[in-house]
Amino acid sequence: MPSQTLTDLHLEDLENLKPLDIAKLKRIGIESVLELATSIPQDLAEDIGDKPEKMSILIVEARKALTNIGLLSKEFCTAADIMTRRNQIMRCTTGSKSLDGLLGGGIETQALTEFAGEFGSGKSQLCHTLSVTANMAKARGGLGGNVIFIDTENTFRPERIHQIAEAYSIDPEKILSSIFVCKIYNSSHLEFVIKNIAKYLEEYRASLVIIDSIISLHRAEYSGRGTLWDRQQKLNSMLHRLTRLAEVYNIAFVLTNQVQSNPDATFAGDPTKVTGGNILAHATTYRIFFRKAGHNRIAVMQDSPYHEYGSVKFTISEKGVVDAEDDRKTGKANDSESGW
Numbered sequence: 001m002p003s004q005t006l007t008d009l010h011l012e013d014l015e016n017l018k019p020l021d022i023a024k025l026k027r028i029g030i031e032s033v034l035e036l037a038t039s040i041p042q043d044l045a046e047d048i049g050d051k052p053e054k055m056s057i058l059i060v061e062a063r064k065a066l067t068n069i070g071l072l073s074k075e076f077c078t079a080a081d082i083m084t085r086r087n088q089i090m091r092c093t094t095g096s097k098s099l100d101g102l103l104g105g106g107i108e109t110q111a112l113t114e115f116a117g118e119f120g121s122g123k124s125q126l127c128h129t130l131s132v133t134a135n136m137a138k139a140r141g142g143l144g145g146n147v148i149f150i151d152t153e154n155t156f157r158p159e160r161i162h163q164i165a166e167a168y169s170i171d172p173e174k175i176l177s178s179i180f181v182c183k184i185y186n187s188s189h190l191e192f193v194i195k196n197i198a199k200y201l202e203e204y205r206a207s208l209v210i211i212d213s214i215i216s217l218h219r220a221e222y223s224g225r226g227t228l229w230d231r232q233q234k235l236n237s238m239l240h241r242l243t244r245l246a247e248v249y250n251i252a253f254v255l256t257n258q259v260q261s262n263p264d265a266t267f268a269g270d271p272t273k274v275t276g277g278n279i280l281a282h283a284t285t286y287r288i289f290f291r292k293a294g295h296n297r298i299a300v301m302q303d304s305p306y307h308e309y310g311s312v313k314f315t316i317s318e319k320g321v322v323d324a325e326d327d328r329k330t331g332k333a334n335d336s337e338s339g340w
């Protein structure tokens with residue numbers, strides 16, 4: 001994460017932007033180069049009342065400025081440059097070695113990881129666990145930073161954080177004061193917070209941003225009015241912004257998405273119909289399905305260009321997400337660790 005606040009790079013610093021354009025951008029709440037660089041031309045065109053083509057030119061100017069100071073990848077760069085950037089990726093433990101193994105070592109920075117699953121499958125419990133583990137030092141499998149928890153379902157529980165922190169022998173008070181919770185009231189509020197997320201990232205020095213869940217409000221609010229197209233457009237632009245921010249700030253985004261299980265589910269098949277359709281599937285870097293299996297939960301890796309297709313078991317205990325008991329007894333989870 002850049003040490004100086006990136007949102008302090010102002011539109012006036014862009015040589016090729018005319019004062020009139022700057023005024024128009026400011027009128028719709030875009031103040032910084034970063035906000036412009038992470039905008040979507042169609043959204044800007046709609047908000048400002050201008051042509052998307054013209055907005056693309058402004059966005060390119062902003063992206064160029066960020067590229068010049070090394071915060072965005074160039075249009076073309078060498079494989080070595082990409083390697084250097086990927087070497088900066090950090091991984092955060094989920095609390096379960098098996099689940100970490102499925103993820104290639106834990107939740108990655110520079111990525112959007114989506115956990116999809118039916119109700120009670122452990123998505124929110126994982127979010128609580130990650131809120132604790134992300135705070136741990138890198139040497140302990142954490143990201144060594146604060147957490148922003150965007151709660152759209154009113155399911156965040158500080159008591160649970162307290163309990164998990166104690167189980168990890170970490171000072172619960174310290175953890176509680178390094179998780180910044182934002183309660184979301186409706187889909188417009190969520191869009192507003194995501195639009196401004198760069199400022200919050202800097203203000204709260206976050207290494208992990210959790211959105212539990214990304215789609216429920218949009219699903220509920222768009223069910224009777226508007227069109228599926230509108231909803232998907234909104235989600236698409238939110239996710240694109242998050243992807244760029246994950247890259248610029250080298251932080252992790254975790255999103256949850258409730259889905260309906262298909263009763264014919266097979267162990268490793270694609271058992272679920274994902275609400276939100278294909279938009280989420282293509283916009284998130286990784287997608288993992290959770291489903292219930294008695295006391296245990298099964299996680300299946302989907303749609304990843306980097307991971308092998310596979311599935312693992314985990315469970316939920318007072319420590320949050322942990323390895324399934326039978327894996328802990330046989331040491332199977334430890335075996336998967338050696339493959340990191």
Ligand code: GTP
Pocket residue numbers: 117118119120121122123124125126153155160258316317318
């Ligand atoms: P939705 O938000 O409804 O889609 O579900 P979710 O996937 O977020 O489920 P959640 O993470 O809330 O999982 C709920 C399940 O976690 C419960 O059914 C319990 O099995 C388990 N759980 C929740 N709290 C605790 C706890 O304090 N201790 C233990 N051992 N298990 C818990």
Ligand code: MG
Pocket residue numbers: 123124125153155212
């Ligand atoms: Mg939940």
